[in-house]
Amino acid sequence: MKTKNFFYIIILLLAVSGYSCTEQQPERTIVDAEQEVKGHVRAVLTDAPQVPPRITNKSNTKVIVELEVIEKQMRLADGVEYTFWTFGGQVPGKFIRVRQGDLVEFHLHNHPDNMLPHNIDLHAVTGPGGGAEASLIAPGKSAQFSFRALNQGLYVYHCATAPVGMHIANGMYGLILVEPLEGLPPVDHEFYVMQGEFYTSGSYGEKGHQDFDMQKAIDEHPDYVVMNGAVGASSGENAMMVQVGETVRLFMGNGGPNLVSSFHAIGEIFDKVYVEGGSLINHDVQTTLIPAGGSAIVEFKCEVPGTLHLVDHSIFRAFNKGALAQIKVVGDENHNVYTGKEKEEVYLPEGSAIQTISQNKTQKSTKPIAEKSFEERMEAGESLYKQNCMACHMDHGNGIAGTFPPLVNSDFLQARDDKGIGIILNGLQGEITVKGTNYNNIMPAVSLSDDQVASILTYIHNKFENDGGLVKAADVDSWRKQQ
Numbered sequence: 001m002k003t004k005n006f007f008y009i010i011i012l013l014l015a016v017s018g019y020s021c022t023e024q025q026p027e028r029t030i031v032d033a034e035q036e037v038k039g040h041v042r043a044v045l046t047d048a049p050q051v052p053p054r055i056t057n058k059s060n061t062k063v064i065v066e067l068e069v070i071e072k073q074m075r076l077a078d079g080v081e082y083t084f085w086t087f088g089g090q091v092p093g094k095f096i097r098v099r100q101g102d103l104v105e106f107h108l109h110n111h112p113d114n115m116l117p118h119n120i121d122l123h124a125v126t127g128p129g130g131g132a133e134a135s136l137i138a139p140g141k142s143a144q145f146s147f148r149a150l151n152q153g154l155y156v157y158h159c160a161t162a163p164v165g166m167h168i169a170n171g172m173y174g175l176i177l178v179e180p181l182e183g184l185p186p187v188d189h190e191f192y193v194m195q196g197e198f199y200t201s202g203s204y205g206e207k208g209h210q211d212f213d214m215q216k217a218i219d220e221h222p223d224y225v226v227m228n229g230a231v232g233a234s235s236g237e238n239a240m241m242v243q244v245g246e247t248v249r250l251f252m253g254n255g256g257p258n259l260v261s262s263f264h265a266i267g268e269i270f271d272k273v274y275v276e277g278g279s280l281i282n283h284d285v286q287t288t289l290i291p292a293g294g295s296a297i298v299e300f301k302c303e304v305p306g307t308l309h310l311v312d313h314s315i316f317r318a319f320n321k322g323a324l325a326q327i328k329v330v331g332d333e334n335h336n337v338y339t340g341k342e343k344e345e346v347y348l349p350e351g352s353a354i355q356t357i358s359q360n361k362t363q364k365s366t367k368p369i370a371e372k373s374f375e376e377r378m379e380a381g382e383s384l385y386k387q388n389c390m391a392c393h394m395d396h397g398n399g400i401a402g403t404f405p406p407l408v409n410s411d412f413l414q415a416r417d418d419k420g421i422g423i424i425l426n427g428l429q430g431e432i433t434v435k436g437t438n439y440n441n442i443m444p445a446v447s448l449s450d451d452q453v454a455s456i457l458t459y460i461h462n463k464f465e466n467d468g469g470l471v472k473a474a475d476v477d478s479w480r481k482q483q
């Protein structure tokens, strides 16, 4: 009897604590669809990473959305072109913003120059196919349908014309935000970022126009996983910019078509996550899962300057397939929050030996290949340098004083008969002197093909103010044979 009472008390306590938890969640508003809407407005649509302005009108209205499907060739990566199918001319498609309870009058136009029929399935629609059947149109046609935005939240829309996977894989997805009646709380910046994969005939980085590869899509083996439709679309000089002390809200989507995103911001913690783009709010989150065909709204305050890297933390996608966007935070340091590097010294545990950073093993094949011209070596060398050497020797080959020696105007490199081939293939350790500074560190062997070593070294000897010259694949081959 006693234990039974105790049991009831536990249940009661759980119920009470459960109640106080849900209390912090915003109340859900149920829309009365019978209620009439007042007037009408034309929706402001934006391309990523921009978001349309907050909605300020106080009552529900009819929102007219005009969206045009355009098939067009654009950049997927440097030197890589792809024929995208778009909602509004960019990938992801235009951002649409309405208010809960609004009546959305949707007009889909299929540009006359297009080759295929298309339609739209908006996950914000309550109705068959999310509007897909109602909006299916051939090139040169328009379709209209209306829906009531009953549920608040951040929703994916996509094309749902057969073969559905192919239409999505070619870039036909975007986001529609249904703001709660009372509006989202104000923040300093709102941005739109959407992940998606591309399945191309050539592998990652292969130059020229790439076709869609159906088999890779079925196997779920993408060559590209990108943020905002292309490698570098929202990073580097296209990065989003904010000031220290400002608050940021990201509307994150995942078009898929296949992969789930482990969304993470390197250097930030999400103060708030609207889980899966719905009304459940989680706090203090490091990585939030975004399903294919799903979303998340994340919020944080930028306390210190620096670059935040928005990645899919299935991390090879970020570093080897393009899944990276950046937010640059500018302003004053705050050493109470983050000090930056206070000290650095070399740490060499006993017994450490040269390791190998291995590329694809098959690339080691010594089968004779056609030698490249100087220009081709320089071009290939630049991207190979970025992939294999830049992490340590830095952007412009300047290294890091005391740890990674500079490759710029390196007397050490120029004094070697092998042009540096042995350094790349065998690694390097022990004390060396470069431009009067001593280094005693370890460079791992980097396993690359003869052709790749030749291109990197040609690049370094010329680009970084060394002694110039052309290194040939045959030089690397004969060096290997002498070993």
Ligand code: HEC
Pocket: 385, 388, 389, 390, 391, 392, 393, 403, 404, 405, 406, 407, 410, 412, 413, 420, 423, 424, 428, 429, 430, 431, 432, 434, 439, 440, 441, 442, 443, 444, 446, 456, 460
């Ligand atoms: C993981 C870090 C790392 C990577 C990656 C790396 N290096 Fe090094 N590299 C070093 C270190 C450390 C040294 C100095 C070794 C020592 O102290 O003996 C060095 C030394 C060198 C030197 C001789 C010193 C000089 O400044 O001339 C050359 C040349 C060189 N690296 C080229 C390359 C090239 C080319 C690549 C890319 C294929 C590369 N390294 C990748 C860390 C790295």
Ligand SMILES: [Cu+2]
Pocket: 085, 117, 118, 119, 159, 160, 161, 167, 172
């Ligand atoms: Cu389509």
